[in-house]
Amino acid sequence: MQATGVVFELRVYHAAPGKLGELLARFRDHTVKIFDRHGMKSLAYWTPLDEPDKSNTLIYILRHPSREAAVMNWKSFQDDPEWKSVRDKSEANGKLVDKVDSTYMAMTDFSPALR
Numbered sequence: 001m002q003a004t005g006v007v008f009e010l011r012v013y014h015a016a017p018g019k020l021g022e023l024l025a026r027f028r029d030h031t032v033k034i035f036d037r038h039g040m041k042s043l044a045y046w047t048p049l050d051e052p053d054k055s056n057t058l059i060y061i062l063r064h065p066s067r068e069a070a071v072m073n074w075k076s077f078q079d080d081p082e083w084k085s086v087r088d089k090s091e092a093n094g095k096l097v098d099k100v101d102s103t104y105m106a107m108t109d110f111s112p113a114l115r
Contacts, residue, residue, distance in 0.1 A: 013058040014099040
């Protein structure tokens with residue numbers, strides 16, 4: 001198991017019913033920029049093509065310098081005043097996310113390098 005060094009974080013957001021569009025807009029307009037400011041490198045974002053996940057799921061991968069940095073990155077992100085403001089405004093009519101799944105991953109020695 002990789003104790004230090006680069007780690008990848010797979011995140012799956014299960015949007016509240018009817019809220020995926022608003023969640024995608026929040027990421028597009030605000031969240032990704034705030035992630036960057038806190039050392040969280042966005043690698044890619046996806047939405048599923050097929051139901052039932054198509055209408056309520058956002059999947060993405062972040063790169064962190066280390067597992068320890070990931071913990072600090074998330075803490076500083078969650079404490080960010082701009083993030084708190086964006087979150088509160090976007091959730092004025094209810095939460096956008098019902099559930100988040102997060103998995104930390106280490107690159108295998110046979111995987112092609114990610115940019």
